[in-house]
Amino acid sequence: MLLPLPDGEFKAYLFDCDGTITDSMPAHHRAWLTALGEWGGDFPEELFYAWGGRTVVDVITDLNARQGLSMPVAEVAARREELFQAMLPEITAVPGVMEHISQAYGRVPFAVVSGSTRESVTASLTALDLLDRFPVLVCAEDYARPKPDPEGYLLAAGLLGVDPRDCVVFEDTELGVAAARAAGMACVRVPAPWER
Structure with missing residues (x-):
């Protein structure tokens, strides 16, 4: 089409x-959930799509504030990227x-x-x-x-x-x-x- x-x-x-x-986007969401979950964070699917287009740093920073967490931005971002790249063949x-x-x-x-x-x-x-x-x-x-x-x-x-x-x-x-x-x-x- x-x-x-x-x-x-x-x-x-x-x-x-x-x-x-x-x-x-579905693969990105799975990578986010895994990476954030390792630090006790979450990223509901509806919010993930609503925040589409935002930078990784902004997303982690705002999730920290919303969820009362102090996830290390650079580490979570690197882990999310590693997980996403592993899904690239699909x-x-x-x-x-x-x-x-x-x-x-x-x-x-x-x-x-x-x-x-x-x-x-x-x-x-x-x-x-x-x-x-x-x-x-x-x-x-x-x-x-x-x-x-x-x-x-x-x-x-x-x-x-x-x-x-x-x-x-x-x-x-x-x-x-x-x-x-x-x-x-x-x-x-x-x-x-x-x-x-």
Whole structure:
């Protein structure tokens, strides 16, 4: 099922990674539950999806505050990444997005704008044999203000040399859609796994 594009001629396609290019959100949630559980933390599925697009550091910090814990942020983040990477062989691409990548590759430039680390994004795209399609990766460590702030998307447009108004964004989270709109970009909302 090809997701419909908004009207217009777009000079660049910008993609979130997890849940947008890669159907990885269920695996991410399992990795979170295991990593947090080792420290007595929890991350209910509804909250996990509501917080989609937030950085790992922000999530752990806020879960600590909500749950009265003092989980070590760097250790939990590293453990979550280790667990997620072990699941990469089971990750697949999101079909409607993959069709756009196949149809537009070589015709317009692509970038990834993700709240995940470069390590995680690179591993996910490599597992799907897609890394070479994305010359620009804007990841959590590349910008100061996470989604819904437009900084990441504006940075990607600048790196591609394309006016933000000429970009279309593919996003699966409300924070990501808000970031794209704040950047002045058109947006395609990618359905969540249970909506497909």
